[in-house]
Amino acid sequence: MAALIPLFFFFLDVKDVFFYFYTAIIGWTMLFLLSLVGAFLLGMLVAYRIFSKGDFTPFELEMMRMKDDLKRIEKKINTIVDTQKGRSPEDTKQGPTNDVTKGAPLESKSAKK
Secondary structure (H helix, E strand, C coil): CCCHHHHHHHHCCHHHHHHHHHHHHHHHHHHHHHHHHHHHHHHHHHHHHHHHHCCCCHHHHHHHHHHHHHHHHHHHHHHHHHHHCCCCHHHHCCCCECCCCCCCECCCHHHHC
8 A cells, every 4th residue: 555655646647636536526426416316216116106006005904904803802892891790782882881870871071061
């Protein structure tokens, strides 16, 4: 490496140094502009793929199935709890009940005011 330093100072004149500097600046500028164009085109491709599909992804379909399963399980649990507390399934169709009043429907807080 030390042998290359005299080569740099003695065999290159000032015009060459500026030429390499400007070449580097132009190269970095072109790289920046091309990367912006590429990012723009990639963004257009991704947006097109998202908007043109029009259908749910497999992940979204699985999440909706899981939500339906949770609702179904919640209904079963509520039915089991209501039968253990002595309420019939017809009473539970009215909505949640207050244990203090033994089966009377709950009053909303806004109705009390």
